[in-house]
Amino acid sequence: MPRLIDADKALRNLPDDLPYKDSVRRVLAQATTVDAVQVTRCMDCESARELTQHENLYLADGVLICTNYEVSENGRLPVWPQHFCGYGEPKEENDG
Incomplete structure (x- = not known):
C-alpha cells in the first residue's frame, strides 16, 4: 500500500555522507505527487459523540453518534x- 511522505523534508534531511545521495535526490525529485486531502476521522471530529444508548437507538461499544445535520x-x-x-471538523484542543 502506498504511503504519503513529505518529499521536500526528506530531501532537506538527507545526510551529507549518504552513499548515492545524488541518485536518491533525483528519485525523490521525480517521484509522482498524489492528489490527497487531510481528513478528520470520526473519533477526532467535533460532531461525534460517545453514546451507547440514544432515544430508541442502541449502539455497540465503540460506535459513535454523528450530530452533523449535513450528514444525516x-x-x-x-x-x-x-x-x-467530507464534513468532519477537528475537535478544538484545550489549551491548559
Missing part, C-alpha cells in the same frame, strides 16, 4: 471511530 436527516448517524466524511 436527523443528525443522529451511527459511525465507527475510524470513519470519516
